[in-house]
Amino acid sequence: MSAEQHSQKVLIVGAGPVGQMAALLLAHHGIHSCLIDKRSETSTAPRAHAINARTLEICDSIGISAQHLRELGASADEAGHVRFVGTMTGTEFGSLPYERQDEGAFAFTPFPLSNVSQPIFESELQTHVRNSELIEFRRGVECTSLVDQGNAVDATLEIADSGEIQTASFSYVIASDGANSKLRGLLGIEMEGPDVLANYLMIHFQSDLRAVTAGKRGLLYFLLEPGVSGALIAYDQAKTWVLMHDWNPELENREDYTDEKCLGLIEQAVGQPLPETTIEHISPWVMTAQVAKAYRKGRVFLAGDSAHRIPPAGGLGLNTGVGDVQNLTWKLAAVMKGVAGEALLDSYEIERQPIARVNNEQSLNNAMKLFDLIVAIHGLDPEKTAERYASVAESPEAFPELAEAVAAQKPHFDSFDLQIGYRYNSEAIVDPAPIPDVLDVSDYQPSWDAGAHFPHRWVTHDGVVQPLQSLISPSTFTLLHGPDSGVLAGHPQINQLTFGADFKDEDSWQNQTGLTDNGAVLIRPDGHIAARFDQVDEDRFMTAVKQILARG
Numbered sequence: 001m002s003a004e005q006h007s008q009k010v011l012i013v014g015a016g017p018v019g020q021m022a023a024l025l026l027a028h029h030g031i032h033s034c035l036i037d038k039r040s041e042t043s044t045a046p047r048a049h050a051i052n053a054r055t056l057e058i059c060d061s062i063g064i065s066a067q068h069l070r071e072l073g074a075s076a077d078e079a080g081h082v083r084f085v086g087t088m089t090g091t092e093f094g095s096l097p098y099e100r101q102d103e104g105a106f107a108f109t110p111f112p113l114s115n116v117s118q119p120i121f122e123s124e125l126q127t128h129v130r131n132s133e134l135i136e137f138r139r140g141v142e143c144t145s146l147v148d149q150g151n152a153v154d155a156t157l158e159i160a161d162s163g164e165i166q167t168a169s170f171s172y173v174i175a176s177d178g179a180n181s182k183l184r185g186l187l188g189i190e191m192e193g194p195d196v197l198a199n200y201l202m203i204h205f206q207s208d209l210r211a212v213t214a215g216k217r218g219l220l221y222f223l224l225e226p227g228v229s230g231a232l233i234a235y236d237q238a239k240t241w242v243l244m245h246d247w248n249p250e251l252e253n254r255e256d257y258t259d260e261k262c263l264g265l266i267e268q269a270v271g272q273p274l275p276e277t278t279i280e281h282i283s284p285w286v287m288t289a290q291v292a293k294a295y296r297k298g299r300v301f302l303a304g305d306s307a308h309r310i311p312p313a314g315g316l317g318l319n320t321g322v323g324d325v326q327n328l329t330w331k332l333a334a335v336m337k338g339v340a341g342e343a344l345l346d347s348y349e350i351e352r353q354p355i356a357r358v359n360n361e362q363s364l365n366n367a368m369k370l371f372d373l374i375v376a377i378h379g380l381d382p383e384k385t386a387e388r389y390a391s392v393a394e395s396p397e398a399f400p401e402l403a404e405a406v407a408a409q410k411p412h413f414d415s416f417d418l419q420i421g422y423r424y425n426s427e428a429i430v431d432p433a434p435i436p437d438v439l440d441v442s443d444y445q446p447s448w449d450a451g452a453h454f455p456h457r458w459v460t461h462d463g464v465v466q467p468l469q470s471l472i473s474p475s476t477f478t479l480l481h482g483p484d485s486g487v488l489a490g491h492p493q494i495n496q497l498t499f500g501a502d503f504k505d506e507d508s509w510q511n512q513t514g515l516t517d518n519g520a521v522l523i524r525p526d527g528h529i530a531a532r533f534d535q536v537d538e539d540r541f542m543t544a545v546k547q548i549l550a551r552g
Helices: 017-028 053-061 066-072 103-107 118-130 182-187 259-270 317-336 342-378 382-394 400-407 416-420 509-513 538-548
Strands: 010-013 033-037 081-085 092-097 135-139 141-148 153-159 165-170 172-175 198-206 220-223 231-234 240-246 278-287 290-292 300-302 458-461 464-467 478-481 495-498 520-523 529-533
Touching (some): 017 033, 017 317, 053 317, 092 400, 172 317, 198 259, 240 259, 259 278, 342 400
Parallel strands (some): 010 172, 172 300
Antiparallel strands (some): 153 165, 231 240
16 A cells, blocks of 8 residues: 555544545545455444434435335334333333334435444445445554645554554545544544543343333333333344443442342343343443534544544434534545535534534433433432332323423424434635524524525426436535526536526415525525525626635
8 A cells, every 4th residue: 555546545543423424525526535344344243323304415416215224224113202100110200202204304405314333334325335446445443643744634543453553645635433432542632521420331132022011112211100211222123232331330349140049130121031132242331421522633534423422312323423524524535536625524513513502402401301200200319219100100190290301302302403404614615604593402493504404395397296316416505596697608517597497385485485486596516505695697606616626
């Protein structure tokens, strides 16, 4: 591997879902990458499970079928609810829908959230990665050092099997090597926020619990009986489960948690013996709520868990990471192809870091709100916990504070606005609209403002009803014209569409966008609106493009 050979490649360190998506997005933009991972194979432990609407939209836009991914996940009938229970077979204190998986979601996205376990998602991405001629994918390879030379980055790579040390030069590096990112440490980038909120053991087990959950199917079962802690997660009701169990590593040893002990904890959580249950993995992990102080150092960029360690309460971590690399990769491609100035890359941190902070804060709030529910059931006097619990379990309806505490959990399990409503404000947006304070994370309001993501619309094209997304290019800019706006000549590299001519919509252009029929909107490759024009002409268009792409 010579330096010369790889000087026009991007090195991606970490082949989890974020790293693989980075490679696939770069390939879609025609950019070569070298994707490495120190693991010899994909982990089979379930971990993340919520693949939200925006992530599915991004996948589908580059040829990874969102419909196929949704079919691989648990159905809304199986995984459409969160249940608050003493044990799985004990009292149920309340339930809530889990995210927008109902028919109403199709008004806002062609692909509502689906519950796909991370190993399945990674496996699907890996198939596409291995089929791409623009991606060199190597497992069992660790990046041990980086030297930024100003016009390239020299990387030292260690091959696990042989111990061989190789060096190579890359145009840029994306560090997607996880929450404990080695590269982030090498770069000297610090994290902001609490580093230990709670400690858990992830106990992954195989068991068919459909008979136990009949009539109360769900994805998450929060366990609230005194002496029983954590939550059960149903990745597959008939097979794959995880018990998240609270533990204290300062007072306990991981080695004490034998398969036999873990089976006992599972049976306690379920509330009955489980003769045909197999323990697959037992892994400690720490809940944190941190965001990197910087997303970039020279030619090296942090993405995914390397850039933000988001509590799992809300399922925003993996999806935030996919949003990171969608934002970053089109900008890297534009700079590497010489169509954008290097300053465009500064907008990556400016646009994505605030999203991580908002998502982190909401996830932390979600985790804290669960304590209100525990108080409603256990009371405030530790000496009377058992007595209080028995009373609430016998007649939950007699405690109005319980219903209020359950209802207050809604933002935890319906963050539709955070999933698809996030906006950007940077120099890569012309006159961006102010980013409103998030008052209700469940209340997504479609917007054609500069900085917002273009709204999903069901439109008719060539006699076929399809999402507007299918007409918007993910690899170049799209200029979307009003019905009386003339198409600009001499711009074959720009995807141009005219409302009413290239597609039909049941609502009017003016009603949707607030622009006259002579107006237009310019949409970036990542789907965010880069500029709005009351009337578009060559000079206005080129002035906007010059600013967005940081050209002078």
